Amino acid sequence: MTEVATVRRSRITPEREAELYAAVIELLREVGYDALTMDAVAARTKSSKATLYRQWGGKAELVVKALRHQKPVNGDIDTGSLRGDFHAMARRDTDCEMEQHSALMRGLATATHENPDLLRAFRELIIEPEIEELDTLLQRAVDRGEIRADNPAKDYVLHMLIGAFAVRNIIDQQPPTQDFLTSYMDAVILPALGA
């Protein structure tokens, strides 16, 4: 059985996988998470539902992997200073990408409250990699002597960052941008970290 599964799994090429993810993101934008069905994904991508379930297990994992694929965590930011690293993070996506991404994330984050599977996938594939990336970046800053290892704000960097990203729209009636994030990092995150 395992062998068969492996052979079947390998039939999906990286190009085909990217195509599938793009279709899932498209559907997600059109109808939102709750109304998105595996039937619709199968129809739009001309694949069988059996293939989708075999490859991804279910809707939650498929959707979150599609989102993750669209915006991979780059573990490779290492500019030599904490400020440089944060600024590189703020400028990783263009303003347009950020606006689209924040709309998707918002919808998905809301859907997690009623879908335990989605919450699990969202944490495993989105939140936890972000936490790991931040930890690496902060540990290097501690090693360089830029921030103290026991600074209590270290545990809240993700709250500050994702929080500002999430509420920017409702507070300021405009989407998060590179300039907004950079200025927020300089005004809030770096001073809170004592950097």
Place this chain on the structure above:
Amino acid sequence: MTEVATVRRSRITPEREAELYAAVIELLREVGYDALTMDAVAARTKSSKATLYRQWGGKAELVVKALRHQKPVNGDIDTGSLRGDFHAMARRDTDCEMEQHSALMRGLATATHENPDLLRAFRELIIEPEIEELDTLLQRAVDRGEIRADNPAKDYVLHMLIGAFAVRNIIDQQPPTQDFLTSYMDAVILPALGA
């Protein structure tokens, strides 16, 4: 016309208003903003739809006023220090109230993205009073010499605060609490403000 409207308006007593708001919050919890109808509010509260429209104008204003009624802004926090004021804010609601409130807020904030009327009411009746309250509190801290008038973090206090409140659940898999907010204020907001 104005006189008639005034006479009619005065027929709703504060007790009746509180009853109506409680029913709206109940419905909001049960079905969410999108599925909530004025018909359902009228049926549940044994009022006529005409009365509801005359008094509140529409669903968006009714829902946001119900939420505002449930959690009024207390402009009266004034402990004599910025840290004291923030801690008083963090302890204004019990943990249980905060959990219920954050679920409602989350649902409503999401619904604002597709309902311009709701966004307008949400900003006017929830965001703007919060901004005003914070401004007063920060201005007193400036006057006492606790923080500098030109500290750039002053413009981001609401982003830090509402942001942490909004993402607490998805990052830590637990709702915001008094202790979480107090510790976040001490670790992040006060140091960022240079207090």
